[in-house]
Amino acid sequence: MFKYLKTTKEGVLCLRQITTAINIDVTASPTKSFNDVPGPTALPGIGQLYHFLPGGSLYNLRGYDLQNFLYKKYGPVVGMKGHFGAKDSILLFDPEVAIQIYRSENASPIRMGFFAAQYYKNVIKKEKGEIERKYNGLIFDHEDKWREMRTTINPIMMQAKSLKMYSEALDEIAMEAIARMKSIRNENNMVVNDLLEELMLYVLEFTGQVALGRRLNAFAPNVPEDAVSRKLLENVHDFFKVSDKLDFQPNMWRLYPTKTFRKAIKIFDRAEKLNEYLLRDAMEKLKTDPKPEDKKGVIERLAEINMDVALAFLDDFFFVGVDTTANATLSVLYLLATNPDKQTKLREEIMAKGSRRPYLRACIKEAARIRPVALGNLRLSTTDYNIFGYEIPKDVRIRT
Numbered sequence: 001m002f003k004y005l006k007t008t009k010e011g012v013l014c015l016r017q018i019t020t021a022i023n024i025d026v027t028a029s030p031t032k033s034f035n036d037v038p039g040p041t042a043l044p045g046i047g048q049l050y051h052f053l054p055g056g057s058l059y060n061l062r063g064y065d066l067q068n069f070l071y072k073k074y075g076p077v078v079g080m081k082g083h084f085g086a087k088d089s090i091l092l093f094d095p096e097v098a099i100q101i102y103r104s105e106n107a108s109p110i111r112m113g114f115f116a117a118q119y120y121k122n123v124i125k126k127e128k129g130e131i132e133r134k135y136n137g138l139i140f141d142h143e144d145k146w147r148e149m150r151t152t153i154n155p156i157m158m159q160a161k162s163l164k165m166y167s168e169a170l171d172e173i174a175m176e177a178i179a180r181m182k183s184i185r186n187e188n189n190m191v192v193n194d195l196l197e198e199l200m201l202y203v204l205e206f207t208g209q210v211a212l213g214r215r216l217n218a219f220a221p222n223v224p225e226d227a228v229s230r231k232l233l234e235n236v237h238d239f240f241k242v243s244d245k246l247d248f249q250p251n252m253w254r255l256y257p258t259k260t261f262r263k264a265i266k267i268f269d270r271a272e273k274l275n276e277y278l279l280r281d282a283m284e285k286l287k288t289d290p291k292p293e294d295k296k297g298v299i300e301r302l303a304e305i306n307m308d309v310a311l312a313f314l315d316d317f318f319f320v321g322v323d324t325t326a327n328a329t330l331s332v333l334y335l336l337a338t339n340p341d342k343q344t345k346l347r348e349e350i351m352a353k354g355s356r357r358p359y360l361r362a363c364i365k366e367a368a369r370i371r372p373v374a375l376g377n378l379r380l381s382t383t384d385y386n387i388f389g390y391e392i393p394k395d396v397r398i399r400t
Helices: 063-074 095-104 115-127 143-157 160-164 167-183 195-212 228-248 259-288 298-305 307-337 340-351 358-370
Strands: 002-007 013-018 023-025 077-080 089-092 378-380 385-387 390-392 397-399
Touching: 063 077, 063 089, 089 095, 095 385, 115 228, 115 259, 143 298, 143 307, 167 195, 195 228, 195 259, 195 298, 195 307, 228 259, 228 307, 259 298, 259 307, 298 307, 307 340, 307 358, 340 358
Parallel strands: 089 397
Antiparallel strands: 002 013, 013 023, 077 089, 378 397, 385 390
16 A cells, blocks of 8 residues: 655655565665665676576566566565666566656657667668668657657547547458357367467458558458568568567667567568558559548558658558457457356347447456566666665666
8 A cells, every 4th residue: 555655856756565474664765776676686688697597596487477476575665777789677566656757748749669670760770771761660769759659640540530440350350250250160169270360360351451451351261472461461461570578578689680589670670661552552543543531441541640750650550460459359259258157248249239338348458467568668867766665767778
């Protein structure tokens, strides 16, 4: 239970926490340095990497298991030293403190993530002499560029009336997805294919409809190897596979171009070029065969306002939108399946065909709480903080 939480005029975080186990009283000035933050012991250059090797205390721990272990062993704030050129970071397991930090940052925070992809966009492309894009996307841009993109995108994406125009087409896609899943069930009424893969096909199809105003035919039987839907799905899988290896597993790509890093560059380049082709193709078709406003995709409408924003946002759609949406959908379906009474209640609300569906919204939000798509939120601190008496300097990664 939290009794006192505020930020001083100097931007220093102060906290008094009372729990059943310990009383913590933090004064305005930090009493301990960043190096004193509890966490696994570290060695120069490689940080805590050796703990993840066979025989180490963190060996074979990943995801939630790793975070749960660190929290139980070291408490609500854990220091992780950067290795092979990565920045130092802290893991923060206190939601109230995290909220205060987010509110202390400016209106355009630096949200870290997909480090290898960002390096490709900001460094590698320049080294190759390619024309620099004005925007890289909401996932990759920060501060002023992020705000400029949001200002352009929000009027189109964040209004319900803007998305209602796609309802009929999306309902058609949903019915096709259901029919497909019914057709691939076995004698025990179980879907024989990987359900997540099926959901990714579904999400890819409606993403094509919303983004580009076109069907990708991801459900079609005997889809050819060179089909756009196959290429897009391959890009999604490859993007997350190499990003996991380069961003979240020990890798020396920051010191020299490893084999995985060189492979990642080819994947990022291939994905960008496909998205550029899709946008050019869509705009050329609009010139020769204009669509009414309610038939245009989000990206087509954005491109008529700002081509640079449209191209960057298309990367957001296909780089990270398909995988995350499919996994979030799977979580909702899983939790409804394991809570049949809630499934019945939701079904009754949907079958009532009301214009508002608060229980559906609640189910989605609860699924996001119980089974979040991402393991955490990563920010780069833009000021100095005092967290539990420890000095947390500027330019430290804060993972919550």
